[in-house]
Amino acid sequence: MPDSQFRTPGTRGREAIDTAEKFAGQVEVEEVFESTFEKPHILGARKEMASWSGQPHVKGSTETMRMALLTFSLVGLQFTWGIEMTYCTPYLLQLGLTKSKTSLVWIAGPLSGLIMQPIVGVIADRSTSKYGRRRPVMVIGSLLxxxxxxxxxxxKEIVGHFIEEGDFRKTVTIFVAVLAIYAVDFAINAVQACCRSLIVDTLPIPKQQAGSSWGSRMAAMGHIIGYVAGTIDLVAVFGPSFGDTQFKKLTLIAAFGLIFAVSVTSWAVTERVLVSSKSTESKAGPLQMISHIFKTATNLPPRIQAICNVQVWSWIGWFPFLFYSTTWVGETYFRYDAPHDVKQSKDALGDIGRIGSMSLVVFSTVTCIGAFILPQLVKSPDEEGFTARPPAAIAGIVTKFNEYKPDLLTAWMWGHCMFSSVMMMAPFVHSFRAATFLVALCGLPWALATWAPNTYLGIEVNRLSSTAPSHRRLSSSRIEMTSPSTPFKLEHGLLDDPVSSTGELSGLYFGILNIYTTIPQFIGTFISMIVFSILEPGKSPELAHDAHPDEHHGTDGPNAIAVCLFIGALSTIGAAFATKRLKDLQ
Structure with a gap:
């Protein structure tokens, strides 16, 4: 809405604005500004706005319960990602694929994120389903x-049912497995896009940062559950029923776990229903939608561009860690610690997976602890000098502590440095215990990596949502600032404007952030392919027992995955400098 449509409020109006911004009671902002707007302009602008029905609502008697239910879908989502990252690399190696070709398979992750998240996000933005914009996509995607x-x-069983034993069956088996991985990645990215957007859509602006923190906590819990399940010999515990290998049982658990988690969140959350989109959006076709995403991504505001630059450098380092660290720990065990009888195990995949999962259990535990504690130790990026007054008995201690709390950008910058220094030691590790220790240390920087970019992008989206002073943003809706004992509720009045709490801007920009997160994964995949081709060109001797010895690569030289982790660590130094430049723009 143009600035000319606003009149400058008087003294009493400004006092009302200050009261609405500082205190958490039920604030009827429309009533405060009803006399400050020119009615004909409002009615004219309203024709171009989207129309909605209903109110966002989350079940639960306490704020903690509501936050947990709203973000619970991320537990199943991250559990599934964890199973894929832990087991799919050794699974493909066991089928006989070389490491260089396996690295090409993982283009599925960045390719699906590059395509699915921004496009599905925009499509969901325009959905007029009576069940809401996000939940139908989440449910259908989780079933796929x-x-x-x-x-x-x-x-193997599916292919074996149609093709007789032989080399052709092995080739088809690998092809079907790779195709299934691609399908999983594309479908799960659609689910992930809507899980994150649902948080933004449902919570009022003052609750956005808390929602982002809870999302990180639930994601860490999902990783912990997945990795703990991976350390247990499920075949020995449950027998051969419903799968005679560890991998089969874990995929089955992940499948039902994702459906359950998404179902819980879908049951607990009530979305606003989009009745009709803006007139300009309703006429836009697929090409216009893609063109809009491209133009926005290539003409970002300076601070959002700086956030995306940090993501590029950071994820060149995180990509090999997330996809190969489990295999690296397991192979380190097989190289230096495993007795001879273990090396000849027929279920080497399960053994490597369990050893690697143990390291990631510790990693995810550290991440989860960090996700709960770090927000208390770091200054909130949207603090404006107004904080809750602590009890008098500890006021002095709290005040002194707050003086030395770093801001989130500083903590994020040191997180990059910590990850870089830890992973630079990877090529020199000759013990799986040392490898496990290094992986565990990366838990704290990962907690910051999953929390900081979402928080800062949310702040920037809020700034873009209102180019006028704060009274302009508040006037667009009636916001109920609830106490912890009342449900979240965001009432939109007649003056609907695309503020961040409606999700109309956040879906686009979070999709673009994901594009900048997936681009470095292509770079990481290319680097990994070159490193694997040079250092380990043959099939893995730890897994491909059925291959001829001449097809195996040696184990005397450096571990190729460790070299990839080292290269990624160098890139993360660039992320630290990019974070420093972002801080200079604040």
Missing amino acids: VAACLIVLGWT
């Missing part, structure tokens, strides 16, 4: 992920 996971776990 579950089906593809089961196909992945039983690939």
